Amino acid sequence: MTAAEWKKRCQDDWGVQGLPAPEGLDWKSMYEAKPFGRNLLKNPSPHGLSKDNAPPEPELPEAPMDGPPIFQLEGDFSGWTTNTEVLPYDTSGIPQGAVVCALPQYSWFSMEQTVDLKAEGLWEELLDDFQPEIVIQDWYEESQLDDSIYQLHVKLLGADKSTVIAEHSVNPTEDCSAYSHTWKEVSHVFSGYGSGVRYIHFLHRLKNQSMMSSFYYTRFTDSSVTVKPIKTTP
Structure with a gap:
């Protein structure tokens, strides 16, 4: 196929x-890169689960074990940069003088990765002038x-990876009054974000x-x- 034919195939x-x-x-390389419609994140399901199936119920131990708190997660987190932030014990609801045998300790587990849009097959004129929609989707258990999990x-970052051109944050509050062990969807569409976007930084904490x-x-x-x-620009 000629260059013009590859271009027409891409457009069609x-x-x-x-x-x-x-x-x-x-255009042949652009077509083979498939820059549109595919997931640009690496290893999107480290736990080996799918939103199409209900999350597994937690396994309850037969008896408590001795030793320090455990903060070891199961899963293959290759492709992600991870970090664990152990939170201090919450003693606010304990009456003065009460004897406490054990308290739950919480931690945030952070996972992040950066997508290089040009390396994934997109080009500067497309990102700056056409500004295609960038769709974010996530599912959490x-x-x-807690009421915040x-x-x-x-x-959306510029070429220097530090200039923030657009951003979106989500921090939902959970309803713990009724047990409903399902997947919850989080999504957002970036559009009309302006020129200069070259990278996407994706970070979530659970x-x-x-x-x-x-x-x-x-x-x-x-x-x-x-x-x-x-196209998201006028």
Whole structure:
């Protein structure tokens, strides 16, 4: 196929005409890179779970174990940069003079990664002039460990990886009055965000609980960052 034929194939398959592009763009390589419609995050389901199936019920230990609190998560987190922030014990509700045998200790487990949009097959003219929609989606387990178990922070960054062009944050409050162990969806669409976007920084935090060396954690699955060939500028 000629360069013109590859360009037409890209435009036909992506459903757009007249995409801004530099002279001599390798349309064959762009087509094979499939920059639109695929998940740009690596390892989106480290726990090996899917939103299409209910999250597994936590396994309760037969007897509490001795030793210090456990903060070890199960899963393959390759592709993510991870961090654990252990929170101080909450003693606010304990009456003065009361004897406490054990308290739950909470921690935030953070996972983040940065998507290089040019490395994924997008190009500067497309990002600056066309500004395609950037769709964020995530699913987290309604673990009911606390009234705050999930946070999401997504930033569209410039070429220097420090200039924030647009951002979106989510910090929901959970209803712990009724047990409903399901996946909860979080989503956002970036549009009309302006020129200069070259990277996407995706970070979410999930809360875990350790008590008497028993460890319970909040899982996530099917995280995604997708670019759609939909023009968002006037």
